[in-house]
Amino acid sequence: MRLQISRSKNAASFYVVKSVYVNGKRTNKVHEKLGTYKELKAKLGDKDPYEWAKEYVAELNRLEKEGKEPTVIAKYSPSKLIKKGEQRSFNGGYLFLQKIYHELGLNKICNEISNKYKFEYNLDSILSRLIYGRILFPSSKLSTYELSSELLEPPDFELHQIYRALEVIAKETDFIQSSLYQNSLLLSKRNSGILYYDCTNYFFEIEEGEGLKQYGLSKDHKPNPIVQMGLFMDGDGIPLAFSVTEGNKNEQLTLKPLEKKILSDFKLSKFVVCTDAGLASHSNRKFNDKGGRAFITTQSIKKLKAHLKKWALDPNGWYLPGSLKTYNIDTLDEEKDKEKIFYKERWIKENNLEQKLIVTYSIKYRDYQRKVRNSQIERALKAIDTNPSKINKSNQNDYKRFIKKTHCTDDGEYAENEIYSIDTELINKEEAFDGFYAVCTNLDEAATEIIKINRRRWEIEECFQILKSEFKARPVYLKRDDRITAHFTACFIALIIFRILEKRLNEQFTCETIIHSLRKMNFKLLKGEGYEPIYTRTDFTDALHESFGFRTDYEIVTLKQMKKIFKITKNK
Structure with a gap:
């Protein structure tokens, strides 16, 4: 900033001006009008207005250098129209997603892929916008491209390059997943000792099946071709790996191929796989009964052999955790015992597989x-x-x-x-089966611990719910198999980033609160000055800023401050 004195025949006016960039061009802007010589003389007394003005500007520059920027004064005219087609509002909620994106090293993963294929487009910019878009404004690839311009940082690619990038993302999905896991270990410890696996499917608005898109049993009860998605989640609820398979494939057959990838690409060998009854085939259980691996799976009591079913439903021989006393569940107090969970257990051996059957009962x-x-x-x-x-x-x-x-x-x-x-x-x-629930395992752990592990299976169901509801991963309109795989790769990464964000906020806020609040974190551009937050400051935004170590909720975020925030979000 510098002092400018405008002289006329009868007066001299003092201004503080500064250089700003508007649309990439440098121009001068009046920051503050100090007054005329006569006004300042009357105000300052014996002090020389010229000397005072120089000292005042020097002090402003000193404060700015120390990061204590002066108050911004913006002027608006009630008679001046805004420019047609000029964008004035931008989303900044993505900045917090961008911080996690770079902490996971996804930009470096993109650079490795780019160096391998030698293409010229910016894969990092494309993948990051596909991910931010999936969380903030889920829509088609065309709409994602158009909506990317609403972010504070504009996109660095053309629409046709998105579709070219999808082909590469599909080819490198295994590399992306394994690299993402290795990078995540540097961010925080992963609970990979317990892995949860489940399957869901996504429908297409088409009538004929082809490639991955085949007619199968739709979990959305839609009469359309579907593709299946198998997902592994770690013990803390963060996705680990996924696969996409044909819609008409038996979902029990999807577990082993993806688990083998985890064994080879992720360098994991000892873990417990927890699944529901639909994925608990004898073959899958046997596969996880060796090599330091184990299984916990839901067991249908109705499908047990007659003698085991009789034992499971017998009202006698039930225990409470931490007690050796046995109970008869027919004599329980409906009020006093309503919150209690009773259990019984026994080892069984069928088809050369020894496993423990645990049954629980709850009023x-x-x-x-x-x-x-x-x-x-x-x-x-x-x-x-x-x-x-x-x-x-x-x-x-x-x-x-x-x-x-x-x-x-x-x-x-x-x-x-x-x-x-x-x-x-x-x-x-x-x-006759009301209140009963059963699991099978080859672990020799206490029944209470097995039950505790199995209870967290709801989180993988929630992952699918987030993908389908908040991220709108269905219906899918892409036709080519490679682009479909790339679509779900972006959805998978978006889910990882979102889950990490939840953990960073100590799981204080619901999925809806997080996503809807990020979508509303908009800023109004004040040309040459900075960005004015036009969102509501809440407990959520306070927690967000505190967790990430930077703030966007000042009355104005100057251009200098915003540039610093961009840098913070792109540092690992």
Whole structure:
């Protein structure tokens, strides 16, 4: 900043001016008007206005050099129109994602890939924008490209280069995943002793299956071709590795190939794999019964052999953690024992596989299952009363399973029209299993510890829920298999970054709060001065700034301060 004196015939006016850059061009801007010579003389008394003004400007420069920038004065005209097509608002929520992106060394991973293929486009810029876009404004690749211009830092690529980059990302997805894991170890310790695995699928708005896109059992109940995604998550809820397979492939067959990649590429050898019953084939259990590995898997009590089922449902022989006393669950107090979890365990050997069967019982879980079933029965009754013609086949968890269709009256007489009624026999059969839950394992750990580990499987379900709901990973509109793989690679990385962000905030905030707040962290550009935050400061934004070590919630973030923030977010 410097002093400028504007002289006229009758007066001399004192100004503080500074050089600023607007649209890349240097220009001078009045920072502050100090007053006329006459006004300053009256204010300062015996002090010379010229000397005082020089000292004042020198003090401003000293404070600016020390990082104590002076107050910014912005002037607006109520009669001047804003420029047509000029962008005035930018998102800054991505800066916190960018910090984690660089801490994970994803920029260096992109540089390694770029050096391998010798292409000229900026893969780092493309991948980072695909990831930030997936979290902040999930949409198509075209929309992601267009919306990237709303970030404080503009994109450094063209639209056609995104599609070229997708091909490379797909080819290098295994390298990206293994490198990402190794880099994450430098960021924090990974709980890779416990690994959770599950599968989901994503549908396509097409009618004919091809390549990865095949007709299969859709978990969204959509009559469209699907692809399957298998996901490994570590013991702290952070994704570890993923794979994409054909939609018509048996999901039990997806576990071993991905686990073998973890064994070879991630250099992991000893861990416990925790899955649900649908993935717990005998082959998968045997695979994790060697080499220092182990398994914990949900076990359907209904599918147990008769003698084991009888033992599991027997009301006698139940324990509470930390006690040797046995209980009869038929004599429990409905109120006093409602929150307690009882268990029993035994070792079994089938098909040369020795494993421990642990069964738990809870009054609270029993009541929950009955509440869900009663709600389904109400829906079934409503369907019978209102539109029975639309009742067709159902799956094992569908409310329509309780609807029985016959051609006989209650007296046994034949009826020409179909008669619909509630299947009370099925209801009674299901009620016999209410409150019970079972797992199998080859670990010789205490039952309470096994149950504790298995309980965290909900986090991998939550991962899928975030991908599908908040990140809008479905439906998928890409056609080529390599681009589909690249799409899910970006989704996978976005999920890792989001989970790390959750942990950094000590899991104080919900998924919705985090994502919606980041989306709203917008800034108004004050040309030549900086950025004015136009978002609401909240407990979340305070926690965010405190955790990341920089702040964007000053009344104005000067250009110099913002440049420093950019640098902070790109340092490892």
